[in-house]
Amino acid sequence: MRWVALLLAVAVPLPAMALSCMPYNAISAYRDAAKSSDDYVVVLGDLRFDTRKLPKVDWNNQEDTKPDNHLTGRITGKSLTRKGFTNAFERQIDINVQCLGPWCAGLAQGTHLVFLKRENGAYLLETNPCGGFAHGDPTPAVLKKIEGCMRGERCDPMISDR
DSSP states (O other), X not given: OHXXXXXXXXXXXXXXXXXXXXXXXXXXXXXXXXXXXSEEEEEEEEEEEOGGGSOOOOGGGGGXXXXXXXXXXXXXXXXXXXXXXEXXXXXXXXXXXXXXXXXXOOOOSEEEEEEEEEETXXXXXXXXXXXXSEEESOOHHHHHHHHHHHTTOOOOTTSOOO
């Protein structure tokens, strides 16, 4: 029986295999950004970029999918302070839409809660197929929890985002 399972595992072609990710919500992203040695800015705003530059997977040539796909965008909104999302924030940003094999991050224009890495006066948004630092259309409950995290309140990623 073990041999059958092994044969099936080896015989299944790569496209039929699925990417398995642990749940990654905005609270998890906040905690990761907060404990990082990098400097992050949390922004709630309208994200705009050229959607034609998003990676497109050629399923017949999956090995050609680049792991890092860089583009530029703009976010207009408010950055997070201890009082909530209160500071006006409008910047051009760099975006890295990452792919893991043939699976690429999904990113759309519109309202997002983003965690921007700040380096040398520039801002970078990184996202990947398992989550990353862009969370589209956050609910009021999510925003309230993120504001609480910033104030030092309980910041448990296992608490539902909804």
